[in-house]
Amino acid sequence: MVVAAQDNSAGEAGVFRRHVLYIPGYDPFPPRRYRELYRSEGAAQAAISGYRLEIQPRAGETYGWRVAARIEGREVEAEVEVLVWSDLVQQSMAQGIAETYLQLVRTARAYIGHGALFRLMRLRKGPMIAALYPIAVLILQAVIALLVLFLAAKAVAWAWLVLVGPGSPGHWVAILFGLLAGWLTLRGFRALDHRIYAYYLMHDYAFTAGLEGENPPALERRMAEFRSRIRAALERDLDEVLVVGHSSGVHLAVSILADLIREGLPARRPALGFLSLGQVVPMVSFLPRAGRLRGDLAYLSTRAELTWVDVSAPGDGCSFALCDPVAVTGVAPEGQRWPLVLSAAFSQTLRPETWQALRRRYFRLHFQYLCAFDRPGDYDYFRITAGPMTLAERFRGRKPSASRITRPLSPHRSVA
Helix, strand or coil, X not given: CCXXXXXXXXXXXXXXXXXXXXXXXXXXXCCHHHHHHHHHHHHHHHHHHCCEEEEEECCCCCCEEEEEEEECCEEEEEEEEECCCHHHHHHHHCCCHHHHHHHHHHHHHHHHHCCHHHHHHHHCHHHHHHHHHHHHHHHHHHHHHHHHHHHHHHHHHHHHHHHCCCCXXXXXXXXHHHHHHXXXXXXXXXXXXXXXXXXXXXHXXXXXXXXXXXXXXXXXXXXXXXXHHHHHHHCCCCCEEEEEEECCHHHHHHHHHHHHHHHCCCCEECEEEEEEECCCCHHHHCCCCCHHHHHHHHXXXXXXXXXXXXXXXXXXXXXXXXXXXXXXXXXXCCCCCCCEEEECCHHHHCCHHHHHHHCCCHHHHHCHHHCCCXXXXXXXXXXXXXXXCCHHHHCCCCCCCCCCECCCCCCCCCCC
């Protein structure tokens, strides 16, 4: 079923058809993990909420899967496509130890030198603690490595003196052994990063700050490809095309959709929805050369061609929870209609025992938006992506969270 551009009605009969295009955050892992997450968490949510949800294989040149569901008394067919940029993430993470420490210096200079850091801390302390974490851990690792270097050099120098006697070669041998011990210590820390995440987070923030808020050319080319995929979906016989951005994928989706609408959408098309989850937009929009993103935020916030719902939760310490990304960036125009800022309210939608088990697992909580809830409220990822209502219908008349933050704090507000 194809509806007019301004008509977000999905109809009342027949099978509801949707195409979901998911844009991950800064994630080096292949997209298969998202299928497995959707499969396992969808089954859990279906059991809790009493609907049917089945995952099926999907053929095609891009990665994804199909969903067959019966929710709210209606059959639904959804096609989920992951817009992959993990290869670009992997390339950006292919940095040695020395290069990572140089990234630390450049990233700190970008956020502190341009006045963004302290403005961001006034928004939400959680994501800024997450941003400072890799800096603190990497510095601590360097201090430990220097201590190991010193102790190893002293031990070798003492052993040389006892076994060989005094002499200048002993000093050089001690220095070399100390340097080797220090370097191996840093290598050991790097090998443990799958548990510590210091290097991963450092590469993440360095990727954002590398061009002070401007997208790298390779990422811009990939975003143009994503835009083509969304346009192709809009030309199909569907009820809704839903773009989902998670974490860093949100600010990519903002620019992609803004460019898509500027180009002009088909006169008759499915309803267009944009669901942003756990956004970290201010980490980019507060930087001096993020004029493109700031302009795209202002533009997208007024458009009638789509429905934009932003979901976050104060319990997610890795996102700027309940911060209106347009308003806090200081580019909210007159007539702003989007985004509708809502809370996933983890402490209310998860059982107390579940919340207690997860509340210190910060990275897991950052993915909770894609998972099952014990007591789902307005927000249910699987009803939104595989249910028989468009995003506009599901949240029509819904007021924004009373706790949303709209105070403009960005030190840079120029737009491109």
